[in-house]
Amino acid sequence: MNWHTIFFLIGAFAACAAAVGMVFSRNMTRMAMLLVGSLGSVALLFFLAGADFVGALQLMVYVGGTLVLIIFGVMMTASGARGGLAARCMNGMLATLAGSSLLLLLLIVSGVLCPMNIDSAYCEAPVGCGGCERGDFGEGGDSAANSTNGTAVASTVDAETRAAQLVAAKRESMRENSEKPFPPTSGALGSALAGVRTDTLAGVDHEHCDAADETCHHTPGTGYMLPFEIVSVHLVVVLLAAAYLARAKKVRAEKQSTTV
Amino acid sequence: MDLFWKIFDFVNQPVGATHYLAVGAVLFCCGLACMIAKRNAIGVLMGIELVLNGANVNFVAFGSPALWPEAKAPLGLDGQIIALFVIVLAAAEAAVALAIALHFYHTHTTIDVEQANELHG
Numbered sequence: 001m002n003w004h005t006i007f008f009l010i011g012a013f014a015a016c017a018a019a020v021g022m023v024f025s026r027n028m029t030r031m032a033m034l035l036v037g038s039l040g041s042v043a044l045l046f047f048l049a050g051a052d053f054v055g056a057l058q059l060m061v062y063v064g065g066t067l068v069l070i071i072f073g074v075m076m077t078a079s080g081a082r083g084g085l086a087a088r089c090m091n092g093m094l095a096t097l098a099g100s101s102l103l104l105l106l107l108i109v110s111g112v113l114c115p116m117n118i119d120s121a122y123c124e125a126p127v128g129c130g131g132c133e134r135g136d137f138g139e140g141g142d143s144a145a146n147s148t149n150g151t152a153v154a155s156t157v158d159a160e161t162r163a164a165q166l167v168a169a170k171r172e173s174m175r176e177n178s179e180k181p182f183p184p185t186s187g188a189l190g191s192a193l194a195g196v197r198t199d200t201l202a203g204v205d206h207e208h209c210d211a212a213d214e215t216c217h218h219t220p221g222t223g224y225m226l227p228f229e230i231v232s233v234h235l236v237v238v239l240l241a242a243a244y245l246a247r248a249k250k251v252r253a254e255k256q257s258t259t260v
Numbered sequence: 261m262d263l264f265w266k267i268f269d270f271v272n273q274p275v276g277a278t279h280y281l282a283v284g285a286v287l288f289c290c291g292l293a294c295m296i297a298k299r300n301a302i303g304v305l306m307g308i309e310l311v312l313n314g315a316n317v318n319f320v321a322f323g324s325p326a327l328w329p330e331a332k333a334p335l336g337l338d339g340q341i342i343a344l345f346v347i348v349l350a351a352a353e354a355a356v357a358l359a360i361a362l363h364f365y366h367t368h369t370t371i372d373v374e375q376a377n378e379l380h381g
Contacts, residue, residue: 004275005272005274005275012283015283015286016286016287016290022294022307023293023294023297031303031306035306035309038287038313039313045280045283045320049320049324049327050325051340054316054347057347058316058347061351062350066309070305070306070354070358073305073358073362076365077302077365087297088374091297091299092297094296095294095296096293098292098296099289099290099293103286106285106289107282110285112270112281112282170329174276174328174329177274177325177328177330185340188337192341193341238355239352241356241359242355242358
């Protein structure tokens, strides 16, 4: 339990609580404020994960730009005059069913939950946990306790203590990892968007060759210049379309008023 | 009691990608529930924002070396770049969807999505 974990728990709880509050809130303005809280907490999580530029952009674009747009939309549509629109019973049941079942599925796949009776592959090797062994989530804790008591068979005791030591070493490595200062990522991100990958230039490309192969070092990855240009053009088109839609309604309203 | 100790163990271990995946899953499912249950078009839009943000959390988790043992993240810098693209596309989508919602409100004088049924077959 270090400061990294404490701040992560605060941010994660705030993000999840605000998101759950959004589902049950009927007031649109309150929903927008809860969305601000959720997105801001997620920006804190991004900072904690070492993604400083993405966190800053999340705060500037999402919380500063998109949310202002949405709050203006809430104000201009005035749904609160007749009270909030209540969800239909059928839709509420469907939302509860789909949300909870999908949440259960996602938590099992990501390795957080392990149902007792299902010996799935996800429980053997959780997706997100990298080096974590089964003992982190399943009955490993109990078997480790048994092994210290010396009640189990000697060979299984050895195997289990070795596995427990392995898990402890990996946890220690991740703990040290999280306490290291993160390098800033904005320079590497900027050059990658301009088409040059500086992060893959140094060191070995672990994915495609083994460390002994000297010729396989220094393989620069491809950059993201074309997607960057496509997104730029896409933004221009989208903003033009939004301006056209917002303008067209006035013209049509005038036409309707003149015909009537 | 056993469940309590398991949850305590999950919370107490150093923060890894699994923790981030759990947060992303909760955000995604809340956004999905918002999209299904809300009748206000702007509430549906906020649900979409929440879903995109949950996906973003997953991208950053898979791309951040600080969350993986021996600092070997499967996505590397790609995860953060894709997260940037998702943020920009979400902003564009919000602009267009709000323009459509405003247009709908001005022609129907309501924001209830269930009134948008002119295209029923």
